[in-house]
Amino acid sequence: MSTFSTAITGLKAYQTDLGVIGNNIANANTTGYKASRAQFSDLLVQTLEGASAPSGNTGGTDPLQIGAGVIVGGVQNIQTQGAxxxxxxxxxxxxxxxxxxxxxxxxxxxxxxxxxxxxxxxxxxxxxxxxxxxxxxxxxISIPLGSNAAAGTTQVELAGNLDANAANDPVTPTDESALDTSFFIIDSLGGKHQVNVTFSLPGSANTGVWNYAVTSTDGTFTGASAGTVTFASGGSIDSSLTTGPASAGGIFTFDPGNAAASGQQFSIDFGELTGFAALSNVSMKRQDGVPPGSLSSFNVGSDGKVNGIFSNGLVKEVDTxxxxxxxxxxxxxxxxxxxxxxxxxxxxxxxxxxxxxxxxxxxxxxxxQSNVDLGTELVNLIIAQRGYEANAQVISIANQIQQTTLNLLR
Incomplete structure (x- = not known):
């Protein structure tokens, strides 16, 4: 009778194995699915006779044991990388x-x-x-599409030339001794403010030194907003002789005069100005402030940072x-x-x-994608099928043997 019990445990174990394999095959195309694997273990070992130690002229004997079947000792999650x-x-x-x-x-x-x-x-x-x-x-993680955002100006770059032949001579009006240029900066609420920069010669002769003064028509500057820029003999700015905010990174402090944040600091980079003998012409090359825009989409970086993308080109980190x-x-x-x-x-x-x-x-x-290897699973399916069939055959043969035994009584 024990043969029947042993074979039945095999049928149950392989039936479980077939279920695990079938589930893997069913999820071969399931996004993010992780395969499973059934692990078999001995169910029970019956000891008919224990081991004996060597004695006298005889050697020892090994234990006499008969297994009682198999169980599924565990179903392991295989957490390998999928494609x-x-x-x-x-x-x-x-x-x-x-x-x-x-x-x-x-x-x-x-x-x-x-x-x-x-x-x-x-x-x-x-x-x-x-x-x-x-x-x-x-x-x-919340990404409120349609919400608005702006970015205040923190950097302004000027480019152009200040005429090395300019002179403060009223008789020759073509030799202008002053130049005005204006541009807009953005406050923290996205509002625009006009900023004026005036360059002027400090004396009648042009020695490569120009005064500059920064003002605004709809706001005020606090702290230093004027100084000098000096050009070297090669036409580039000599930063060692430049004075005022431009000599300390170009930091200016601006009060927009509205509900936006006061004390807004931004830099004006004079580094690309030249002092060649050509007409004076200075303009803003770029500034990094952006007007209001609505959140229109998002993306996720390789580091997991979730970035909101606004219609004005602004990109803001939402979360990680x-x-x-x-x-x-x-x-x-x-x-x-x-x-x-x-x-x-x-x-x-x-x-x-x-x-x-x-x-x-x-x-x-x-x-x-799923980490299921379909080829491996199909081979495992055949192995499990053969195991199930073999255990069923054990039951059939045990039944025939028992029938033969019963026939002895006839």
Whole structure:
């Protein structure tokens, strides 16, 4: 009768193995799916006779034991890297390396490798399959499309020439001794303010030294806003002789006179001005302030930084994806939708940004595919089928032997 019991355990074990293999095959194309593997173990060993030690002229004997079958000792999660395939969808992201995305269902944290994310009606970044909120370093990641933002000016670059032949001589009006140029800067609310820069010769002769003064028609400057620039014999500015704010990095402090932040500081770079014998012509080359614009899209960098992209070209960091790592990822509890939960054997989740603490990097516009090797699974399927059939054959033969024994009584 024990033969029947042993073979039945084999049938049950291989039936479980077939279920595991079948599930792997069914999920061969499931995004972020991690394959499983059944592990067999001896069920029980019956000892009919113990071992004996050598004595006198006889040697020792080994124990006499009969196995009682097999069980599935465990189903292991195989957390190897799946292939990464581009999707062209900016909210799809994949992890190259170790780590899991962190999701919140409002009560607990869930972990996943499936990066099919999207924005819900409230601007929260969520898992598209469950609606669980994606977690960043600062909590729920929120990207309010349509919100506005501006950036105040912090840098202005001037370019042009101040005529080396200019002279302060009223008899020759073509030799102008002064030059005015104006441009706009942006305050913290996106408002524009006109700034005027006046260059003038300090005396009647041009010795390569020019005075400059910075003013505004709709705001005021506090602190120093005037000084001198000196040109070397080669026509470039001699920074060692330049005075005023331009000599200390060009820092000017501006009060826009409205609800915008007062004490706005920005620099004016005079470094590209030249002092050649040509007509004076100075203009603004660039400034880094931007007027108001609405948040229109977002992207995720390889370091996990979530950047909001505004219609005015402004890019602002919204948050940073929070990734979790575990000392034993195979010990995680498998849930539905490619999600996992922490267990005592997985270790406590260690949180951090992508690229830190052994966590992988982010690949935007792509998804991680299943790590199932379909060829291997089909071979395993044949092996499991043969194992099941062999155990069924054991039952059939045991039944024939028992029938033969019963026939002895006839």
């Amino acid at each position: 990464i395939e581009p999707t062209g969808r900016s909210s799809d992201i994949a992890i190259q390396g170790e780590g899991f995305y962190v999701l919140s269902n409002g009560e607990s944290q869930i972990y996943t490798r499936v990066g099919t994310f999207e924005l819900d009606a409230n601007g929260n970044l969520v898992d598209s399959g469950t609606g669980f909120k994606v977690q960043g370093i600062n909590g729920d 994806l929070k990734l979790a790592s575990f000392s034993n990822p195979s010990g995680l509890l498998r849930l539905a939708n490619g999600q996992f939960a922490e267990t005592p054997n997985s270790g406590v989740a260690q949180f951090g940004a992508a690229g830190t603490g052994g966590r992988g990097t982010i690949v935007a516009g792509a998804l991680e």
